Amino acid sequence: MKYKEFTLDPFQEDAIHSIEKNHSVVVSAATGTGKTLIADYIIDKSIKEKKRVIYTAPIKALSNQKYRDFIHEYGKDKIGILTGDVVINDRAPVLIMTTEVYRNMLLEHSIVPDLSYVIFDEVHFMNDPERGTVWEESIIFSPKTVRFLCLSATIPNAAVFSQWIRDIKGHEVDVVTCDKRAVPLQHFLFDNEAGVTTARELKRMAEMEENYRMLQARKRKVKKRSLRPKPNPPNHLYLVEYLQENDMLPTIFFTFSRKQCWENGLECAKEFDFTSDQEKAEIIEEYNAIIPAKFRSMRSMQNLRSMLVRGIATHNAGILPMAKELVEILFSRGLISVLYATETFAVGINMPARSVCLQSLRKFDGRTFRYLYSKEYYQIAGRAGRRGIDKQGFVFAMVDKGYDDIPKIISITTKDVEPIVSQFSLSPNMVLNLVDNYDDYKIEEILKQNFGYYMLRKKRKRQVRIMASFNNLKRKLTKNDYIDKRTNRLTAKGRFAARLYADELLLGELLFNGTFNRLSETDINVLLGAIVYEPRRADKFYTKIKHPKVKVDMSNKLIRKRLKEKHLALVDDLVRSWSEGCEFKKLLSKSNLAEGDIIRFFRQIIDRLGQIMKAESSLTDKLKNSAKKIDRDVVAVEFY
Structure with a gap:
C-alpha cells in the first residue's frame, strides 16, 4: 500500500485499516519508524469527509512545529492553533493544541x-507525575x-491501555506495534x-579497577574508599572530535543545563569550524533576515552568531523564540554540525541527526538528581539516525567509570520497558466542574473511569483514595x-474558579475581595507576575524593593498560603518597567x-489575564488594557 508516495510498512497499513473501520488506534512504535504518517492519513481523510481533527501535543514547541508543517502541507485556511495564550483560526478543520487546552475545552x-x-502525540506523557493526569482526563x-489515535514510543502495556479506553468509551481500540527502527541504533x-566503548566493556573495566583497589587497600591496611580516584568528568570536545573523525556529524548534544549548553557551544566554537565560506554567507543572510537589528547587539545574539557561522548552535528555552526558529531552520538545512540542546528538543520535534550525545545520564528533575528513566533515554536516543539518509544512528552517553553506576546505566540503555501508569489526580477546578455538571452518582462513575482504578479495580484501594480526595476537596471548597x-x-x-485552570482558588479570593477592581492595570500585571513566577535558585533581580508596591489584603488564609509577598517585591520592577514601555x-x-524565560513569564501573565477575562466579563476592558501593556514587541509573537 502506498500513501504520499511512500510504501507503507505493515504497522502503518494495519493502523490505516483500523482507521477505515472507525476504530481508535494505539500505535506503539520506536522513534523514527513513521508514526506521524498515520496522523497525516487521518487528517487527509477528515478534510475530505468535511470532518474535523484535533492534534494534541505535550509541549508548545511541538505544537508550533506541527502548525508550520501542516500549514505547508494543507494550507493556512485548513489549520488552526490554540495554545492557551494564542488562538489562530479556531474554526479550521484541523486544530493543533496542547493537551491541557483540549482538556479545558472538555471541562x-x-x-x-x-x-x-x-490525535494524542507522545501519549506516554501520561506517565508525567505533574501533568499526566491531563491525558487521562482528556x-x-x-x-x-x-x-483516538494515540502515538507513542514503545509501550509495554499497550494492550492493557487500549482495553481501558475500550471499556470506558465503548468502541473498538486496536493496538499496532513496531519495535524495529527504520534506521537501527548503536549505543556507546x-x-x-x-574513550568510546560499550556499557558492558566499561563495566568489565570498572570491576577490574575496583578489584585492584580492594587489593591495594588490604595491602596498605586502609579503607578502600580512600583509594577511590578523583572525579574525571568526560570532555565534550573530545567526543566532538571523535564524531568528526568518524563521519558521525551532524550531532545533537543533549545536556540538562541551559548554562552548560551555552558554555559547551562557545567552547566548541573556539576549537572547531565546520562551515565553508559559502555556508557562512548563507548563515549570516538567514541570521539577518530573522533577527531584527535592534536585537543583534545583545550579548546572547552575538554569542549565538559566533557559533552559527562555525556550524555550531544552542537550542533551549532560555533563548529568544526567534533565535530558536533560526537554529531550527539552519539545522534542517544541514548548516549546523553540532547542536547543544536541552531535553525539550527531543520531544517530538522532527529534526534528527546522524548521532546523538548525552552529556550525562543523570539530571535534576526539580526535586532531586537521578538517573534517566529508560523511556527518557530512548526519547533522546531516538533523534539519532535520519531515515533515507543514514544506514545507522549512533548514540553516545558521557560517563565517568569511577563514579557512575555502570549496572544502572546498562539497565537504562538496554531496553525501553517502562509501562504507562495512572497519574490521575483531582484539582479544585475539576471538583468544581464535576459538581456543576453531574450528580453524585455520575461523579462516582466518572472517577471510576481513571486508568489507575481500571488497573486496581479488584483491590478497590485506589478508588477509596480517589473518592476520599474528592470528598475532602469538596468540603474545603464548600467551607x-x-x-x-x-x-x-x-x-x-x-x-468563576471553575473557568480557571491554574491558581483558581487564589484568583477566586482576589477577585471576590475586590483586589482586581482596586488595582491599576499595571499593578494587576505585577500581581499576576508574582503569582506565576517560578523561582530558580540562580535568579537575581537587581532592583531591590523592600516592601511591595502592590498592596494585597493578606488576612485571607487562602491568599496568605498561595501568594508570596516577597515575589510581589521581586518581580515588580521587571513587570512594571515592561508594562510602562521599557525597551526589551x-x-x-x-x-x-x-530572554526566553522573560518572554515566557510575560506570556504566562497574558494567559492568566485571558482566563480571568473569560471567566468574569465585568473586568474585560480593564484586563484588555493590562494585556496590551505586556503583549507587545518581542513578546507579541504569533506563537511559540
Whole structure:
C-alpha cells in the first residue's frame, strides 16, 4: 500500500485499516519508524469527509512545529492553533493544541462540532507525575463519538491501555506495534580514559579497577574508599572530535543545563569550524533576515552568531523564540554540525541527526538528581539516525567509570520497558466542574473511569483514595464558599474558579475581595507576575524593593498560603518597567533571567489575564488594557 508516495510498512497499513473501520488506534512504535504518517492519513481523510481533527501535543514547541508543517502541507485556511495564550483560526478543520487546552475545552463543554479524531502525540506523557493526569482526563471526558489515535514510543502495556479506553468509551481500540527502527541504533559510552566503548566493556573495566583497589587497600591496611580516584568528568570536545573523525556529524548534544549548553557551544566554537565560506554567507543572510537589528547587539545574539557561522548552535528555552526558529531552520538545512540542546528538543520535534550525545545520564528533575528513566533515554536516543539518509544512528552517553553506576546505566540503555501508569489526580477546578455538571452518582462513575482504578479495580484501594480526595476537596471548597452547602450548587465564586485552570482558588479570593477592581492595570500585571513566577535558585533581580508596591489584603488564609509577598517585591520592577514601555534590551539589565524565560513569564501573565477575562466579563476592558501593556514587541509573537 502506498500513501504520499511512500510504501507503507505493515504497522502503518494495519493502523490505516483500523482507521477505515472507525476504530481508535494505539500505535506503539520506536522513534523514527513513521508514526506521524498515520496522523497525516487521518487528517487527509477528515478534510475530505468535511470532518474535523484535533492534534494534541505535550509541549508548545511541538505544537508550533506541527502548525508550520501542516500549514505547508494543507494550507493556512485548513489549520488552526490554540495554545492557551494564542488562538489562530479556531474554526479550521484541523486544530493543533496542547493537551491541557483540549482538556479545558472538555471541562467547559466547548465541544468541537463534527470532530472525528483526537490525535494524542507522545501519549506516554501520561506517565508525567505533574501533568499526566491531563491525558487521562482528556480521554475520560471526550465524547463517545470521538475516536483516538494515540502515538507513542514503545509501550509495554499497550494492550492493557487500549482495553481501558475500550471499556470506558465503548468502541473498538486496536493496538499496532513496531519495535524495529527504520534506521537501527548503536549505543556507546564515552569515558575520558576508556574513550568510546560499550556499557558492558566499561563495566568489565570498572570491576577490574575496583578489584585492584580492594587489593591495594588490604595491602596498605586502609579503607578502600580512600583509594577511590578523583572525579574525571568526560570532555565534550573530545567526543566532538571523535564524531568528526568518524563521519558521525551532524550531532545533537543533549545536556540538562541551559548554562552548560551555552558554555559547551562557545567552547566548541573556539576549537572547531565546520562551515565553508559559502555556508557562512548563507548563515549570516538567514541570521539577518530573522533577527531584527535592534536585537543583534545583545550579548546572547552575538554569542549565538559566533557559533552559527562555525556550524555550531544552542537550542533551549532560555533563548529568544526567534533565535530558536533560526537554529531550527539552519539545522534542517544541514548548516549546523553540532547542536547543544536541552531535553525539550527531543520531544517530538522532527529534526534528527546522524548521532546523538548525552552529556550525562543523570539530571535534576526539580526535586532531586537521578538517573534517566529508560523511556527518557530512548526519547533522546531516538533523534539519532535520519531515515533515507543514514544506514545507522549512533548514540553516545558521557560517563565517568569511577563514579557512575555502570549496572544502572546498562539497565537504562538496554531496553525501553517502562509501562504507562495512572497519574490521575483531582484539582479544585475539576471538583468544581464535576459538581456543576453531574450528580453524585455520575461523579462516582466518572472517577471510576481513571486508568489507575481500571488497573486496581479488584483491590478497590485506589478508588477509596480517589473518592476520599474528592470528598475532602469538596468540603474545603464548600467551607470557602465555592459550593453552596444548602443547594450543593456552585456559588458565584465557584463558577468563576471553575473557568480557571491554574491558581483558581487564589484568583477566586482576589477577585471576590475586590483586589482586581482596586488595582491599576499595571499593578494587576505585577500581581499576576508574582503569582506565576517560578523561582530558580540562580535568579537575581537587581532592583531591590523592600516592601511591595502592590498592596494585597493578606488576612485571607487562602491568599496568605498561595501568594508570596516577597515575589510581589521581586518581580515588580521587571513587570512594571515592561508594562510602562521599557525597551526589551534595557529590561535585560534588571535581572539575570534569560530572554526566553522573560518572554515566557510575560506570556504566562497574558494567559492568566485571558482566563480571568473569560471567566468574569465585568473586568474585560480593564484586563484588555493590562494585556496590551505586556503583549507587545518581542513578546507579541504569533506563537511559540
